[in-house]
Amino acid sequence: MPKRFLTELLRGYAALVFVDRAWLGAVFACSTFIFPNVGTAGLLGAVTGLVTATSLGFPKHHNRLYVLNSLLVGLSLGAFFEFSPYLAGLILLSAFFTVFVTVGVADSLWRWDRLPALSLPFVLVAVLAATIAHSYTGLHRYDALHVETAVWFGEGIDTFFNALGATYFTPHPLAGALLFAGIFLRSRYLALLALSGYLVGLLVFSNLTNTPD
Numbered sequence: 001m002p003k004r005f006l007t008e009l010l011r012g013y014a015a016l017v018f019v020d021r022a023w024l025g026a027v028f029a030c031s032t033f034i035f036p037n038v039g040t041a042g043l044l045g046a047v048t049g050l051v052t053a054t055s056l057g058f059p060k061h062h063n064r065l066y067v068l069n070s071l072l073v074g075l076s077l078g079a080f081f082e083f084s085p086y087l088a089g090l091i092l093l094s095a096f097f098t099v100f101v102t103v104g105v106a107d108s109l110w111r112w113d114r115l116p117a118l119s120l121p122f123v124l125v126a127v128l129a130a131t132i133a134h135s136y137t138g139l140h141r142y143d144a145l146h147v148e149t150a151v152w153f154g155e156g157i158d159t160f161f162n163a164l165g166a167t168y169f170t171p172h173p174l175a176g177a178l179l180f181a182g183i184f185l186r187s188r189y190l191a192l193l194a195l196s197g198y199l200v201g202l203l204v205f206s207n208l209t210n211t212p213d
Contacts (some may be wrong), residue, residue, distance in 0.1 A: 009050055012067020016119075016167060016185055018190060020064075024182045031175040032168050037142050038078040041091055042168070045074020048095035058103055065117060069102050070095040072122040072169075077129060079145055079169040086138045094129040101125055144170060153177065160198050 004073045010025030017028070033039030049070025053063060081087050098121055105115040105124070133139055152158055152173035161176025168175065184191040 005050065005054070005197065008063045009046055009067055012046055012050065012064045012071060014182075015064040015068045016071070017187045017194075021181065023185060024186060027178055027182045028168065031178040032075065032170050034165075034170055034172045034175050035079075035144055037083045038075055038169050040083050041078025041087065042071050042106065044088060044091050045077075045095040045098075046071040048074075048092050048097050052096050052099045056098065056099075062102070065106060065121075066099050066102055067126070069119060069122040070098045071127050072119060073098050073129060075169040076126050077133060078131070078142070080142055081133055082140045082142045084139065086136070087133075090129060090133060090136075090139075094125055098122065098125045099205065106164035108209060123189075145169075149173065159202075160195070163198055164194060 009020045010022040010029065011020055012025065013029045014021055014025035027041065029039070032042050036069040046067050049066045049132055050063065050068075053066040058066070062115060074091050077087060077094070101124055102117060105121050109115040109117055109120075149158075153161065158173040161173040161180065162171045163176065165171050165173070165175035166178050167179065180191065180194065183194055
């Protein structure tokens with residue numbers, strides 16, 4: 001695999017949490033393989049997205065955007081369905097389609113008011129892909145994410161790390177810990193924002209439901 005291709009792929013992984021280091025993308029990619037089903041599906045989506053964009057000569061400055069949205073499509077499908085040839089086919093088609101949607105959405109939003117596309121293409125394609133997946137009987141539900149894991153760092157800390165790991169559809173304390181460590185090493189400010197956002201969300205949720213769970 002060419003070095004440039006690998007670098008762009010890993011930067012796409014890192015872009016999800018607004019960092020731009022390929023080595024951090026490698027750490028984040030590895031964290032998704034705590035659930036191999038999810039990690040494999042996400043990697044297939046990310047590679048497909050980047051190969052598609054590169055082969056068709058789409059603007060290279062959007063490479064991370066193509067990878068990010070294709071990655072999320074793959075991760076989302078891998079989080080709900082067991083990996084199989086049928087799911088692989090759906091991921092390939094969805095990631096391929098995601099690149100075109102990303103190009104269209106990014107161009108339209110930029111022309112409209114210089115707005116970033118972010119993960120909007122993923123949302124649009126994921127809704128369609130999920131609808132297809134749920135209507136196809138050849139796919140089987142993936143339930144590993146719903147199995148309660150052992151306590152790793154303490155109940156409260158594990159809850160935070162689970163929430164952070166869920167950003168990559170990997171709700172596991174170890175995944176969240178790796179993500180937080182990577183964010184902290186890149187930017188203390190981003191790490192503070194991640195923690196603050198979680199605490200504010202938890203406070204609002206607790207006040208609305210009278211339960212922190």
